Amino acid sequence: MRILGTGKHSMQVSAMGLGCMGMSYHRSFVPDRKAMIALIRKAPELGINFFDTAEAYGPLVNEQLVGQALYPIRKQVILATKFGFKEGKPGLGLDSRPERIKQVVENSLKSLKTDYIDLLYQHRVDPNVPIEDVAGTVKDLITAGKVKHFGLSEAGPENIRRAHAVQPVTALQSEYSLFTRQPETDVIKVCEELGIGFVPYSPLSRGLLTGYINERTKYNPANDNRQTLPRYQPEAIITNWPLIDLLKDFGDQRGITVTQVALAWLLAQKPFIVPIPGTTKQAHLQENVWAASYNFAPDELAQLTARINEIKIVGERYTGQSAEQVRR
Numbered sequence: 001m002r003i004l005g006t007g008k009h010s011m012q013v014s015a016m017g018l019g020c021m022g023m024s025y026h027r028s029f030v031p032d033r034k035a036m037i038a039l040i041r042k043a044p045e046l047g048i049n050f051f052d053t054a055e056a057y058g059p060l061v062n063e064q065l066v067g068q069a070l071y072p073i074r075k076q077v078i079l080a081t082k083f084g085f086k087e088g089k090p091g092l093g094l095d096s097r098p099e100r101i102k103q104v105v106e107n108s109l110k111s112l113k114t115d116y117i118d119l120l121y122q123h124r125v126d127p128n129v130p131i132e133d134v135a136g137t138v139k140d141l142i143t144a145g146k147v148k149h150f151g152l153s154e155a156g157p158e159n160i161r162r163a164h165a166v167q168p169v170t171a172l173q174s175e176y177s178l179f180t181r182q183p184e185t186d187v188i189k190v191c192e193e194l195g196i197g198f199v200p201y202s203p204l205s206r207g208l209l210t211g212y213i214n215e216r217t218k219y220n221p222a223n224d225n226r227q228t229l230p231r232y233q234p235e236a237i238i239t240n241w242p243l244i245d246l247l248k249d250f251g252d253q254r255g256i257t258v259t260q261v262a263l264a265w266l267l268a269q270k271p272f273i274v275p276i277p278g279t280t281k282q283a284h285l286q287e288n289v290w291a292a293s294y295n296f297a298p299d300e301l302a303q304l305t306a307r308i309n310e311i312k313i314v315g316e317r318y319t320g321q322s323a324e325q326v327r328r
Helices: 033-045 061-076 098-111 131-143 157-166 187-194 205-210 234-252 258-269 282-291 298-309 320-324
Strands: 002-004 011-013 050-052 078-083 117-122 147-153 169-175 197-201
Touching (some): 061 078, 061 098, 098 117, 117 131, 131 157, 205 234, 234 258
């Protein structure tokens, strides 16, 4: 188990969470609903108690899936969801007005079949709404008992500090993996200073750090954002493949997979880091959980990191509107 946040603003979660987005949104196909409910219900049996969703994954469809799956054991799990987009649709732009936040929470409570949200994130910082107003609105929702903890997603250092001064932030969620290491230069340091947990999303870089995606991989144009992202283009995958080779060589010598090396490396960076890899397969769910059992020897971690640092990753993670909305 790990702790996100400090004092009365902290919560205990499993070392690995479950990102549920890909079960209904942005991942080439929509799996059978019954199979996804079974997968979500399998997670607590494997020790996972931390589940991540958002209004925008649908909208509401993903929250409804998670809510139905976890309703029988609601009190035993931690539910995180997010607000921040107009009508819950990222393509329409940002909307974190206080009245919108309150409406999203009411909708999410119904979708999740619950009377409280454990962790409520602002999905993206809205430049048109002062972060103090956002934090104040969430503070009111916490006082009302509808929300327990406040989180931010893809916020930069200044906004983290400003929000934290109004309502202590329990967790920051941002993309972080061996392909995306920018958080090491700024926000992880701020989280450590302020006692904020850090939740990496896409800790396997949307599948790249499994070794299963290659330059021949095809994506469904109707339901997969990876086809538009520079890092998932054939040339970038080929150029970045030495990282996969390195992780495979390391893992083969220790009986663990590329995926497990990548997740174990993240967990080893800080004790307040809790990755939320997503999957639609129970075998991969188990694989991800087992990654938390691998402990690096100090020299082993240093040597692997030094070799990783020698590899220059090419390809941006986002383009266009999505790029503008991160790290404000």
